[in-house]
Every structure is written in structure tokens, then in C-alpha cells.
Amino acid sequence: MECEADWEPHHVKRLLQDGAAHLWTSLSGGFAVTQMHHNEFFCRSYLLIWICHSGAEFFADEDFSLVNEFAKENDAGWIEIWSPRKGMSKHLSKFGFKSVNIVMRREVS
Numbered sequence: 009m010e011c012e013a014d015w016e017p018h019h020v021k022r023l024l025q026d027g028a029a030h031l032w033t034s035l036s037g038g039f040a041v042t043q044m045h046h047n048e049f050f051c052r053s054y055l056l057i058w059i060c061h062s063g064a065e066f067f068a069d070e071d072f073s074l075v076n077e078f079a080k081e082n083d084a085g086w087i088e089i090w091s092p093r094k095g096m097s098k099h100l101s102k103f104g105f106k107s108v109n110i111v112m113r114r115e116v117s
Contacts, residue, residue, distance in 0.1 A: 023043075024041070032075070035068055036068055044056075050085065053082065055075070055078065055082065057075065057088070057089045058089075072103045
């Protein structure tokens with residue numbers, strides 16, 4: 009089961025109850041859902057983080073230090089973050105993240 013950027017809270021709750029994901033609480037009070045995934049094309053595992061709620065503050069440097077340690081301990085090749093929050097891409101670039109994919113969506117009418 010994979011996270012999707014626009015999941016509702018009941019999806020997150022089910023992931024956590026099923027043990028398919030873990031909840032990570034940031035130092036600023038925000039929270040995110042994390043999952044380890046394996047990418048068959050690159051033959052590497054990676055840490056997927058879906059930022060569910062950032063609170064009043066974006067995540068800080070201390071948060072990403074802890075996330076980086078966790079990723080290393082789990083032999084992740086990279087950290088991937090999904091977030092529907094505006095401004096997150098610019099904020100995350102301060103911590104070495106870069107956009108590698110753009111998802112375009114149009115509702116079917």
C-alpha cells in the first residue's frame with residue numbers, strides 16, 4: 009500500500025493500524041507518515057514521507073537530521089517527500105531536497 013499526496017485522514021489511520029506505515033512527529037508539532045519502499049528499477053530501497061500536517065511551522069533542520077539517520081539505519085538510497093502543502097518545495101530545497109517529478113492532475117467531468 010502506498011501513500012498518495014491527497015489521502016484523507018481515514019486512509020492514514022488505516023495504514024497505521026495495518027502496520028504498513030509509521031507516524032513521525034516533528035519537533036515543531038507537525039506529523040508525517042513514513043514508509044520504507046523498494047524501487048525495482050533502481051534496485052534500491054527508499055524512505056517515503058507524506059507530510060500530513062505541518063502545523064504553524066514547517067519542518068526544521070533537526071527533523072531532517074533525525075529522518076536522515078533513520079534512512080541510513082534502514083539502508084535507504086534516498087528520501088522522497090510528498091506534500092500537497094504550498095511552499096513546501098521551496099522550503100525543502102533549503103535542506104538539500106530537489107523536485108524530480110511533477111504530477112499534473114485534472115478531474116474527469
